[in-house]
Amino acid sequence: MNTRHYERYASWCKTLLIIINSLAVLVNATIYLFASKYIIATNQSHRLLENLSVIPQSPVLVYWSSLSFLAGLLVTIYLRQHLIDSWRGHYDWLALMEVLFFLLTFVALQFSYNGLILLVFADIFYSYTDFYTLRRQKTWFWFIAVSFGLLLLTNFDLLSLLIKLPDLSVYLDFIPMSLRVALTFIKNFLGISNMVVFLVSLVAFVIYSVSENHKIEEELRMADRANQELTAYVSLAEKMAEDRERKRIAREIHDTLGHALTGISAGIDAVKVLIDLNPDHAKKQLQNISTVVREGIQDVRRSLEKLRPGALERGSLKEALLKMIADYESLSKLQVVLDYDWDQVDLDIAKEDVVFRVIQESVTNSLRHGHAKQVNIKMTTSPDTYRIVISDNGQGCQNLTYGYGLTQMQERLAVIGGQVSFESIDGFETRITIPKRKGEEE
Numbered sequence: 015m016n017t018r019h020y021e022r023y024a025s026w027c028k029t030l031l032i033i034i035n036s037l038a039v040l041v042n043a044t045i046y047l048f049a050s051k052y053i054i055a056t057n058q059s060h061r062l063l064e065n066l067s068v069i070p071q072s073p074v075l076v077y078w079s080s081l082s083f084l085a086g087l088l089v090t091i092y093l094r095q096h097l098i099d100s101w102r103g104h105y106d107w108l109a110l111m112e113v114l115f116f117l118l119t120f121v122a123l124q125f126s127y128n129g130l131i132l133l134v135f136a137d138i139f140y141s142y143t144d145f146y147t148l149r150r151q152k153t154w155f156w157f158i159a160v161s162f163g164l165l166l167l168t169n170f171d172l173l174s175l176l177i178k179l180p181d182l183s184v185y186l187d188f189i190p191m192s193l194r195v196a197l198t199f200i201k202n203f204l205g206i207s208n209m210v211v212f213l214v215s216l217v218a219f220v221i222y223s224v225s226e227n228h229k230i231e232e233e234l235r236m237a238d239r240a241n242q243e244l245t246a247y248v249s250l251a252e253k254m255a256e257d258r259e260r261k262r263i264a265r266e267i268h269d270t271l272g273h274a275l276t277g278i279s280a281g282i283d284a285v286k287v288l289i290d291l292n293p294d295h296a297k298k299q300l301q302n303i304s305t306v307v308r309e310g311i312q313d314v315r316r317s318l319e320k321l322r323p324g325a326l327e328r329g330s331l332k333e334a335l336l337k338m339i340a341d342y343e344s345l346s347k348l349q350v351v352l353d354y355d356w357d358q359v360d361l362d363i364a365k366e367d368v369v370f371r372v373i374q375e376s377v378t379n380s381l382r383h384g385h386a387k388q389v390n391i392k393m394t395t396s397p398d399t400y401r402i403v404i405s406d407n408g409q410g411c412q413n414l415t416y417g418y419g420l421t422q423m424q425e426r427l428a429v430i431g432g433q434v435s436f437e438s439i440d441g442f443e444t445r446i447t448i449p450k451r452k453g454e455e456e
Contacts, residue, residue: 024140024222027215031133032088034211038204039084039119042127042182045197046070047077049185058188065187070180071124080122087115087130091137109138120168126182128168129205132212135161140219278303278310331366332356335391338374348381353392359400365448368426369402372434375419376404376444384408384442395450402446410438 050073053062063069070076090111116130139161166172173179186194281303288296332354339350361369373391380386386408394401414436416424423444427434432448 023218024215027211027218028133028136028140030211031136031208031215032091034204034208035130035133036084036088038127038129038201038208039080039123041197041201041204042123043077043080045182045185045201046124046126047073049073049189053185053188056188062184062188065184066180068178068180076122076124080119083115083119083122087112087119087134090115091133094137094141112138124180124182125168125170125173127205128165128170129208131161131165131168132208136212136215140215278306281306331361331370334370335373338370338377342377342381346381347387348377349388350377351388351390353390353394355392355394356400359395365430368430368432369448371426372423372446373402373404375423379419380404380406380408380442384410386441398450400448400450402448403443404446405441405443407441410440410442412438414438 050070053059090108094108094112112134116134119130120128170179170181174181186198189197281299285296285299285303288299335352335354339352342348342350377389377391380389384406386406389404389406392401392403392405394403420436423434427446427448430448432446434447435445437443437445
């Protein structure tokens with residue numbers, strides 16, 4: 015059966031509990047009022063007082079106060095059921111009000127009916143387990159223990175041994191037999207029905223909760239499998255992209271540098287032959303070789319520029335970093351804070367490329383592996399070095415493993431003489447130092 019059916023059964027049972035308990039309070043209050051008026055009408059008041067161990071409250075007061083407190087309880091239950099989102103901040107207070115209204119109704123009925131405990135228990139317990147998922151298991155254990163302990167302690171037979179209470183059965187003894195049997199049957203039927211419906215609702219809710227937990231666990235397993243497949247797909251896509259880039263670079267080298275070197279080699283061989291036979295022609299040939307070398311250098315530069323990040327081609331390092339941060343923040347919930355103190359720094363192309371790629375890799379790792387919500391990038395200078403500190407509030411890691419990304423960061427920085435260190439305490443932190451060269455600061 016669908017788990018939602020059990021949820022509906024529990025909801026229907028709680029509605030039925032409200033109806034049964036409302037009728038039970040009404041019946042008990044009516045017995046006090048009707049029996050008292052009947053006793054007064056038949057001039058049996060003196061006999062009633064002889065049979066009671068304590069002077070009772072006014073039957074009219076008992077009737078109207080118990081119904082009023084019951085109305086307050088029902089209104090509180092309605093607010094908890096239908097105004098949960100807007101009343102979330104007052105949710106606990108409404109639960110306390112339910113307990114308070116139960117106690118007031120119980121006292122107003124002169125301790126004759128305690129079945130409202132089951133209604134209050136069902137409403138509070140089911141609603142909290144639905145919205146707060148039993149995160150406070152010890153609290154709920156004590157709540158259940160106190161609730162059933164209170165149900166036992168508020169039993170009229172037990173309370174009457176401790177304190178003097180007006181017994182409802184004494185009132186019933188004064189009513190004619192036929193009506194007395196009917197009222198006693200209704201009173202007992204409502205009490206038993208209340209207990210049976212509560213147990214049915216409890217069973218339905220337990221089945222629903224267990225089924226939902228199994229369903230959530232299965233969804234988590236499916237999500238984990240999907241995440242593993244996605245990770246494998248991303249790794250494959252990165253590998254394919256890397257292979258395509260290698261092939262493109264190989265073609266660039268073959269078409270530009272390879273062509274130039276072949277021409278240079280042939281030209282040098284010709285010069286070696288001509289240098290003794292025709293020096294002027296050899297000089298001309300050397301001029302041609304020089305031209306080819308310059309063209310080759312230009313081709314290599316153009317190939318290298320194609321490897322630069324697109325953001326760096328269109329602006330400064332700071333603008334490229336801000337563009338990258340904006341892209342990350344627009345595509346995810348990641349918040350990146352950049353503290354850029356390099357406005358007076360003028361790095362060469364190679365260093366800018368390395369700095370950009372290293373910061374990009376760090377932010378990607380914070381999002382992909384650390385599941386961070388915030389990343390702080392602090393770029394400062396000292397007399398001899400440039401410093402970059404990248405920290406996040408992610409999961410971090412206990413045993414740091416140098417994968418492809420971290421290894422690439424070390425290799426990139428080593429090319430420009432930089433160093434990097436990693437630390438995983440309350441997140442993940444990357445510290446980078448790059449030595450200064452003369453003329454890099456304005």
